[in-house]
Amino acid sequence: MPTYRAPLRDHRFVLNDVLNIQQYSDLPGFSEASPDIVDAILEESGKFAENVLHPLNRIGDTQGCHLKDGEVTVPEGFKEAYDQMTENGWTGLSFDPEYGGQGLPHVLNLASSEMVTSTNMAFGMYPGLTAGAAQALYHGGSNEQKALYLPKMISGEWSGTMNLTEPHCGTDLGLLRTKAVPQGDGSYKITGQKIWISAGEHPMSQNIIHLVLARVEGAPDGVKGISLFVVPKFIPDENGAPGVRNALQCGGLEEKMGIHGNATCVMNYDGATGWLVGEENKGLKIMFIMMNEARLGVGLQGYALAETAYQYSLAFAKDRIQGRALTGPKEPNQAADPIIVHPDVRRMLMDQKVFVEAARAFTFWIGVQADLEHVASDEAVRDKASDYMALLTPIVKAYLTGKGYDSVSAGLQVHGGSGFTEEWGLSQLLRDARITLIYEGTNGVQALDLVGRKLAMRGMRPYTTFMAELDGYIAEHASDEAMKPFIDGLAGVKEKLKSATDWMVEKGLENFDNAGAGSHDYLHLFGLTCFAYMWARMAKASLIKLAEGSQDPHYSAKIKTATYFVERWLPEADAHLNKIRAGATSMMALEVEAF
Incomplete structure (x- = not known):
């Protein structure tokens, strides 16, 4: 069985030697991230990833999720791992302390998320989607909505989703048909169908908070007429606890190439009760907060899986003996030399190493920009960080996932025929990695966004x-x-x-x-x-x-x-x-x- 070890030495190198995050110790969040705190977060994240999540990765792939009578079951061990994650506070690492978060820098959350994704991408998508939904509510919701939803979402008691795609439209959201009818009491009735909703239904949290794009009756055509609604699975009662079941359900699970451990749902809304987030016809702007958060997360997925593939293929290349080195035997006491002596195997391993280490440094650097955009005291620093976040998000998403998939594929190639079998783990990594080039805006769309808008x-x-x-x-x-x-x-x-x-x-x-x-x-x-x-x-x-x-x-x-x-x-x-x-x-x- 292939093993994973958290790359803590390289994390410390990037955070301390390259980015020198201690230089920001006078800023909110960073002031709490002393070297001993950073080390403790990295160490404990690594232990959780290695000992809890990695053993569940193959289980999640083989068991998958199942739907019966509108309820979804997740793979064995996922619920217990989720409970452990929430109990230990990992879901609130970088969120605002006002709503129960720990207020640490986002870049530390990226480091922790990398290790979660490297060991179990399908599992990591459950808290990952929740984090994006919470960010959208944090920036776009009313004070009442934030007070009601954020503490429970940040703690992991409640989870979240984003509902954009419909059967007839994906990238072109201006075509969406889901409708919202105002009820006169501040609520709306939401009716429509959404597809490919990651973590749309599952038993791991007490409630699931769906953020749904819909069109209010009489709204303008196209993207100018899109509004955003918060639509909980269970409508909170007067005490803020899950109350009556809302008129929504999972109508089907997608049979996917990979990420089998994540429930990818068809969600049916049949007059479900929802509440407007922000203003009518301004929903796409708020949803883009979540989408940009997700795009950075997807870029991270691209190199996090490549890290695991590199570890697997490096161990294999050191152990597998085949042929002799071109310059003469390196292990004369063995029947053959380990394949790591061969230049072409070295080429693939070096390409993997170059990619993973540069991608990590780039992602963490972007994470620091995300922090500075919000907490820097100098307006010029905030503006520059904001500029970088806007310009470079398409590159993080598309370049890291495209090259990341190539890197995982190279890892499979190092394994030769063994890589094409399931027992060595590369097949699952390759299948899981393929979605990263597609969701949250295909890589072709990211490239068009870069040259058509961001430039x-x-x-x-x-x-x-x-x-x-x-x-x-x-x-x-x-x-x-x-x-x-x-x-x-x-x-x-x-x-x-x-x-x-x-x-x-x-x-x-x-x-x-x-x-x-x-x-x-x-x-x-x-x-x-x-x-x-x-x-x-x-x-x-x-x-x-x-x-x-x-x-x-x-x-x-x-x-x-x-x-x-x-x-x-x-x-x-x-x-x-x-x-x-x-x-x-x-x-x-x-x-x-x-x-």
Whole structure:
């Protein structure tokens, strides 16, 4: 049975050496995150993931969820693990203490969530969806709604969902038909069907709070007429306890490729009682708070599963003997050498290692931006963090999931035929990972969002600010000889991104198909640039420690991995730039009938 060990050493390296989160100790949340508190959170999260969730991962995959008479059962052990998670306070790690949270930085919640996802993605989706729903209510709900729902959702007593997709519409929410009829007492009757609702029905929490997009009678067509409603499974009574059952039910469970342990439901609303969140016809703006939260979480899923795949494939490569090294036997006392001696196996393992470590650093860096956006005392710092969150969320979601899936697939390839069987765990990881490229906005939609909206927003301020940060970092370390390969690599890919952006601005406006045709490669070029920045920062942090006399092999390994990234990953930038410049002509030339 494959094993998982929480990568605590790398978590500490990113949080302390690269991001130096203690520099923010005068800010709310960070002031409570002393080094000993951070260490305790990482250690206990790791133990819970390793000892409780990882053993349930295969069980969740094989048993799945089942529906009978409108009630859903979850895999064996899930309810007990959920109870343990809530009792230990993991669901409220970074929430506002006013509503029962611990108020710690969001970046620490990301570290904990990574370990949960790495060991049991399907389980992690239950509290993950609740966190997103709670954030939407926190930012968009009334004081009464927040007082009623948030304490119980943050504690995990109640869970939450997001209900967007309908049978006839997914990305194009302007087509939704679910209707809301005002009742004159402040409530609405919600009628319609939603599909693909993760954690839509289950027995693990006392109540399930659904956030449902619907259209009030007489509302404008399209997305301008969408409102958001809170629709609880059990309507809270006068004491705030679950009361009468609402007129909603799970009408079916999806038979899915992966994430079998999560209940993906068809939800039927038959005149269910709901209450407006925010203003009528303004629901999509509030729901996007939850969707952006979810997109960051999905990006995390992409690399968290890749971490597990890397651990599995590394252990296999060290143990599996096959053939001899090209330069002569490395284990002459054995019948063959372990496959890790073979260059092509090393290539796959190094690609996995490069990806996971850069993705973790990038995600945690984004997590710090999310914190600074809300708690920084300097308005300019808050504005920059907000710009970065807007600009880079599509990259976190799409680049990390696309490359993450490739990384898991490489892990399966390392296993050879064993990887294609269920017992080694890679098959489940690959099946689970595939959804990350699709839900919360497909990766193609994320690429279009980047080039069509995020790049131009606020007069291109987020983009120019980010590029200026890269220029500043390059200038700061230009004279550091030890940093030369990493700074040269960052400078080179940044210039290619600038060239691609200039082309997009000019040619994309001439013909919108040019922007669409190049959007995938543009997003990947942007992601590669972000990774180059992260690897430069990780290399610098490691060089500082080595110069101080550290003998920790973690730092020398970082330098070698960063070098591999520069030599083996950054050349992809030229291909992305060339494909962007090719435009849409050949892509759109073939008549539909000729396909």
